Amino acid sequence: MEPGVVLTMRNIYKTFPGVKALQDVDFTLRRGEIHALMGENGAGKSTLIKVLTGVEEFETGEIKIEGKEGTIINKSPQEAQMNGISTVYQEVNLCPNLSVAENLYIGREPRKGGFIDWKTMRRQASELLDSLDIHVDVTSAVENYSIAIQQMLAIARAVDMSAKVLILDEPTSSLDDGEVEKLFTLMRKLRDQGVGIIFVTHFLEQVYAVCDRITVLRNGTLVGEYKVEELPRVQLVAKMMGKDFDDLAALKKEGESAKVGEEVIIEAKALGHKGTIRPFDLKIHKGEVIGLTGLLGSGRSELVRAIYGADKPDEGELLVKGKKLQVNSPIDAMMNGMAYLPENRKEEGIISDLSVRENIIIALQAKKGMFKLLSKKEQEEFTDKYIKMLQIKTADRETPIKQLSGGNQQKVILGRWLLTNPDFLILDEPTRGIDIGTKTEIQKLVLELAEQGMSVVFISSEVEEMLRTCSRMAVLRDGSKVGELEEKELSQSSIMKAIAGGED
Amino acid sequence: MNKLKKLTTYRLFLPILCLVLVLLVNLITTPDFFAISVRDGMLYGYIIDVINRASELVILAVGMTLMVAASGGTDISVGAVMAVVAGVVCNVLAGGEQSVTQYNNPYILGILAGIAVAVICGCFNGFLVAKLKIQPMIATLILFTAGRGIAQLVTNGQITYVRVDHYKVLGSSIKGLPLPVPFFMAIIVVIVTTLILKKTAIGMYIESVGINAKASRLVGLKSSKIIFLTYVFGGLMAGIAGLVASSRIYSADANNIGLNMELDAILAVALGGNSLGGGKFSLMGSVIGAYTIQALTTTLYAMHVSSDQVPVYKAIVVVIIVSLQSPQLKKWFKKHSLGKKAVNGNEVA
Numbered sequence: 001m002e003p004g005v006v007l008t009m010r011n012i013y014k015t016f017p018g019v020k021a022l023q024d025v026d027f028t029l030r031r032g033e034i035h036a037l038m039g040e041n042g043a044g045k046s047t048l049i050k051v052l053t054g055v056e057e058f059e060t061g062e063i064k065i066e067g068k069e070g071t072i073i074n075k076s077p078q079e080a081q082m083n084g085i086s087t088v089y090q091e092v093n094l095c096p097n098l099s100v101a102e103n104l105y106i107g108r109e110p111r112k113g114g115f116i117d118w119k120t121m122r123r124q125a126s127e128l129l130d131s132l133d134i135h136v137d138v139t140s141a142v143e144n145y146s147i148a149i150q151q152m153l154a155i156a157r158a159v160d161m162s163a164k165v166l167i168l169d170e171p172t173s174s175l176d177d178g179e180v181e182k183l184f185t186l187m188r189k190l191r192d193q194g195v196g197i198i199f200v201t202h203f204l205e206q207v208y209a210v211c212d213r214i215t216v217l218r219n220g221t222l223v224g225e226y227k228v229e230e231l232p233r234v235q236l237v238a239k240m241m242g243k244d245f246d247d248l249a250a251l252k253k254e255g256e257s258a259k260v261g262e263e264v265i266i267e268a269k270a271l272g273h274k275g276t277i278r279p280f281d282l283k284i285h286k287g288e289v290i291g292l293t294g295l296l297g298s299g300r301s302e303l304v305r306a307i308y309g310a311d312k313p314d315e316g317e318l319l320v321k322g323k324k325l326q327v328n329s330p331i332d333a334m335m336n337g338m339a340y341l342p343e344n345r346k347e348e349g350i351i352s353d354l355s356v357r358e359n360i361i362i363a364l365q366a367k368k369g370m371f372k373l374l375s376k377k378e379q380e381e382f383t384d385k386y387i388k389m390l391q392i393k394t395a396d397r398e399t400p401i402k403q404l405s406g407g408n409q410q411k412v413i414l415g416r417w418l419l420t421n422p423d424f425l426i427l428d429e430p431t432r433g434i435d436i437g438t439k440t441e442i443q444k445l446v447l448e449l450a451e452q453g454m455s456v457v458f459i460s461s462e463v464e465e466m467l468r469t470c471s472r473m474a475v476l477r478d479g480s481k482v483g484e485l486e487e488k489e490l491s492q493s494s495i496m497k498a499i500a501g502g503e504d
Numbered sequence: 505m506n507k508l509k510k511l512t513t514y515r516l517f518l519p520i521l522c523l524v525l526v527l528l529v530n531l532i533t534t535p536d537f538f539a540i541s542v543r544d545g546m547l548y549g550y551i552i553d554v555i556n557r558a559s560e561l562v563i564l565a566v567g568m569t570l571m572v573a574a575s576g577g578t579d580i581s582v583g584a585v586m587a588v589v590a591g592v593v594c595n596v597l598a599g600g601e602q603s604v605t606q607y608n609n610p611y612i613l614g615i616l617a618g619i620a621v622a623v624i625c626g627c628f629n630g631f632l633v634a635k636l637k638i639q640p641m642i643a644t645l646i647l648f649t650a651g652r653g654i655a656q657l658v659t660n661g662q663i664t665y666v667r668v669d670h671y672k673v674l675g676s677s678i679k680g681l682p683l684p685v686p687f688f689m690a691i692i693v694v695i696v697t698t699l700i701l702k703k704t705a706i707g708m709y710i711e712s713v714g715i716n717a718k719a720s721r722l723v724g725l726k727s728s729k730i731i732f733l734t735y736v737f738g739g740l741m742a743g744i745a746g747l748v749a750s751s752r753i754y755s756a757d758a759n760n761i762g763l764n765m766e767l768d769a770i771l772a773v774a775l776g777g778n779s780l781g782g783g784k785f786s787l788m789g790s791v792i793g794a795y796t797i798q799a800l801t802t803t804l805y806a807m808h809v810s811s812d813q814v815p816v817y818k819a820i821v822v823v824i825i826v827s828l829q830s831p832q833l834k835k836w837f838k839k840h841s842l843g844k845k846a847v848n849g850n851e852v853a
Contacts, residue, residue, distance in 0.1 A: 310722060331724035342722055351716045353784045358708055365705050366724035373705045416723070 006031045006196040007165050012061035014051055021047040025222045029196040036207045037200045039217035040240050045200050053080040053087050086158030087167040092150040096143035101125035103142050104157050128160050148179035152186055167198045184210045265424050265455045271316035276302035279316050280481035289456045291470030294499055299479040300459045301343050304426045308340040309333045334367055339417035343428040349413045352402040356394050356412055357383040359401045363416045386415030407434030426457045443469050463495050519776050519792040522825045526799045534806040547682050550806055558798030559686035560745040563693050565772035565790040567741030570734040574710045575633055576782030577640025578770045582742040584651025585625045586762030589746030591658035593618035594666050594756035603665040619743050626739015630732035655758035665755045675752030686748050694791055714782030768797050
């Protein structure tokens with residue numbers, strides 16, 4: 001191995017049934033660097049990490065780590081850890097009701113005469129945390145600290161177990177800016193101590209704030225490895241997407257031609273749900289695509305959930321086509337022409353063991369009621385119609401939905417709602433985790449539906465996508481709606497400003 | 505080879521295989537197990553005995569399957585509910601006396617009272633599980649412990665006898681039918697339930713709620729209502745099973761009717777290849793499971809195993825059957841049969 005290199009992965013191949021997840025991927029990590037692993041969802045980032053840490057097996061290829069002769073194959077995360085590879089995930093793996101010190105030394109407690117040496121443990125814990133500038137009470141339970149601190153503790157534990165390679169998988173997703181900055185300070189400190197850090201994130205700014213190198217993956221293949229200063233942001237995006245911007249720009253023109261009707265479909269008056277979204281007013285017209293924008297956790301999803309009855313609103317009122325509607329549960333909203341594609345596809349969207357057919361017809365069936373079973377023929381016709389229309393790639397209409405790829409699952413759920421023929425369609429992150437081709441298809445479909453008179457709420461973390469599809473936007477910040485942007489005001493910078501709070 | 509492969513992926517393959525295996529043992533140990541004789545137009549033999557004795561279990565397993573599928577939990581009160589129902593029916597028919605030779609109240613009144621009580625028990629369980637979101641096993645533990653006490657209260661702590669030939673019909677046989685009545689009760693229950701599942705969307709609703717309650721709610725299903733319904737239905741099934749069991753002994757024996765049957769019912773569901781975590785289910789699987797358990801019990805008796813030792817052998821066989829169906833074990837076998845061919849070609853140095 002070259003000097004300075006701590007980890008190499010060469011010619012890694014990995015296939016899942018029907019998908020080539022990794023093809024001939026190389027990856028090199030040097031000592032004392034922060035190395036971003038970038039790619040669209042489905043590019044193979046997480047598969048590469050899983051292969052490295054022994055969560056998944058790989059077919060061919062070799063992994064070498066500094067200090068070990070020959071190649072290594074990690075069969076489990078524990079084995080990876082013994083080889084010096086530690087991972088900290090977005091969801092922190094600590095025991096919330098144990099103390100900080102206990103969490104740091106769990107499974108490797110310092111012992112004296114067979115008993116746990118609490119004094120030494122606490123002392124070592126404080127020393128370790130002091131050295132990393134994390135200032136917490138080591139005897140206090142972990143649950144008393146924020147997610148950010150918990151993440152740092154998890155990192156501290158990983159590092160203390162003599163990690164040569166530290167993998168941070170989307171660690172910043174649930175952190176605010178200040179916490180992110182603290183995390184970065186810690187990461188830089190570790191880098192200076194010689195740890196190689198693999199940083200997986202989808203926030204571009206963060207890559208440029210903290211990383212030294214970037215490896216880009218696309219569709220399971222390696223695009224290339226770059227030094228940060230040699231790869232401007234625009235080029236990075238282009239490499240991740242594998243597309244020229246012209247393709248994307250073309251779509252926007254279609255969007256601009258969409259006409260908005262006068263009829264108000266949905267009107268919320270001071271609607272709110274305690275703890276998630278403060279009372280808001282919102283009017284949605286026929287044939288309009290309205291975007292909701294804001295940071296993660298700003299109340300985007302919570303706003304639509306209150307309208308749809310997923311979280312039953314506890315104040316304010318909702319008018320549907322001018323008539324007051326009391327929404328107690330989603331079925332009430334559905335009966336009044338609403339449809340909701342939830343943000344979290346796996347937990348709230350798909351019904352994993354049921355077939356594609358059942359997943360498509362279930363919402364319509366629920367609307368019709370238990371005793372009016374759709375005939376086998378109707379079910380099959382509907383299913384085939386949407387498989388064809390949305391180009392869902394599935395072996396059969398009876399294939400369990402869990403065997404489909406993320407993008408195709410999303411299409412099935414979209415088909416489920418289109419089948420109910422809604423007037424008002426809520427799409428919460430419909431394109432998350434799906435490939436760029438499908439993304440564009442979904443965006444086009446949304447514009448078509450609006451053209452036909454459907455009102456759509458579109459929520460996305462990607463501002464460009466919203467610009468392409470939405471004719472108006474509502475901005476949310478910290479659980480309340482703070483403003484609206486009309487079509488002529490819409491631009492990347494105006495949205496950013498509105499999200500951030502208007503001040504420069 | 506391909507055909508065989510297709511056969512083994514068929515959902516009911518393993519449950520049927522288990523049943524066949526249990527029956528095959530008899531070919532060697534008790535050859536006359538399969539002998540069937542005819543007397544007065546009635547069939548007799550070990551096999552008939554299995555079919556007859558399994559009836560209550562089949563009925564219970566039908567109800568249990570739906571409860572497990574929708575709630576991912578088990579109802580352990582069904583055995584006790586059987587006892588309560590038996591107590592109520594016998595007491596209504598006996599009009600409060602301890603032993604009667606003719607009905608003191610119309611037969612239909614007794615049956616309706618028993619079924620009503622069964623449904624009320626089901627509602628109670630359903631309320632705790634679906635509305636109060638108590639873990640099914642804990643929720644039904646209440647009736648599991650209290651049920652037999654309630655039955656004792658109903659029968660004043662005595663065994664109430666209804667010595668009327670008409671009352672014995674449900675649990676014995678009638679002229680002209682070659683097989684015992686309980687068998688037909690079980691078959692009717694299975695057919696009616698299958699029809700309900702086929703003709704309405706309830707089957708899909710139950711699976712959907714069992715697989716993903718959150719997603720089900722968002723597509724407009726009321727998961728608590730669906731779970732509640734399965735527990736009411738489970739109560740009803742326990743009631744019917746109680747009627748049959750009580751009719752067999754023309755009495756209400758609060759201490760013994762349906763004793764430990766909840767466990768066999770749960771086992772039947774598991775043997776049928778159904779996940780006890782809820783979700784997709786196969787009613788036929790559970791029915792086959794129920795017959796397997798009874799076949800096993802009868803087999804052991806035929807081999808002259810004394811009745812207090814039967815549970816031990818039953819346990820051993822169950823362990824084998826259940827592990828045969830464990831996906832973890834299948835994985836392990838697969839790995840070890842492939843293991844030698846080192847998948848990656850390079851080993852840890």
